[in-house]
Amino acid sequence: MLLVTGATGTVGRPLIDLLISEGAEVRAVTRNPRTASLPVGVEVVEGDPSRPDTITSSLRGVTTLFLNPAAVGDAAGDLLTLAREQGVKRVVQLSALAVVDDLHREHTIATHHKVLEEAVTSCDVEWVILRPGMFAANTITQWAGQIRAGNVVRSPYAASTDAPIHERDLAEVAVRALLTDGLVGQSLSLTGPQSLTRQEMVAIIGQVLNRPLSYQEI
């Protein structure tokens, strides 16, 4: 049995879909089962991974855990201890490329993920660390409102680059890490196929929408 934390989130939803299509036995933890809207075939359980005592019973029978820092917060140490006690044998942790990026190594996000990685890799379990760069979905959370309202996206750092990764691609790697043995003990840097400036990302969205979108640096 797999337990997925962060199951209702950006990575969690495509991950759950793929695991179900693979025929895996999946339990999804959420703080709000009534509004979770997860697919048939998933066992949905109520709990908050940032308060590990709330998921003790959900860990029974679980051998593999997907750890999402957004859901776990600062409770990884306690959660991992509990998971080990309950018989978890493998942990796949969502981390961030910022951990290995010289520019961001001192950043709070990098530090938070590094602490989590250390907790996972020093725990007596098989582990896989996934270090994605920018999620493609960030363009939706950051710009969708402006694009609905008009043809100009106002945002900073027009020329800064990222190689956005689609969440489903990330979820596909997570599925391999959860269901097969080939990635055990590896920390994987994961990006999309092409480095793009913010300006270029907006231009591509404009091409797809057939609208003359432009980027105005603020």
Ligand SMILES: NC(=O)c1ccc[n+]([C@@H]2O[C@H](COP(=O)([O-])OP(=O)(O)OC[C@H]3O[C@@H](n4cnc5c(N)ncnc54)[C@H](OP(=O)(O)O)[C@@H]3O)[C@@H](O)[C@H]2O)c1
């Ligand atoms: N965005 C990026 O470009 C990017 C790049 C690299 C790495 N990352 C990392 O990826 C992780 C985020 O993944 P994601 O976008 O899939 O997560 P998400 O969608 O932000 O959140 C996943 C789920 O976590 C639960 N959650 C959120 N806040 C919580 C809280 N305070 N306490 C307890 N549960 C909470 C919610 O589930 P319920 O409401 O159902 O409980 C939520 O649906 C972060 O560690 C982030 O640093 C992000």
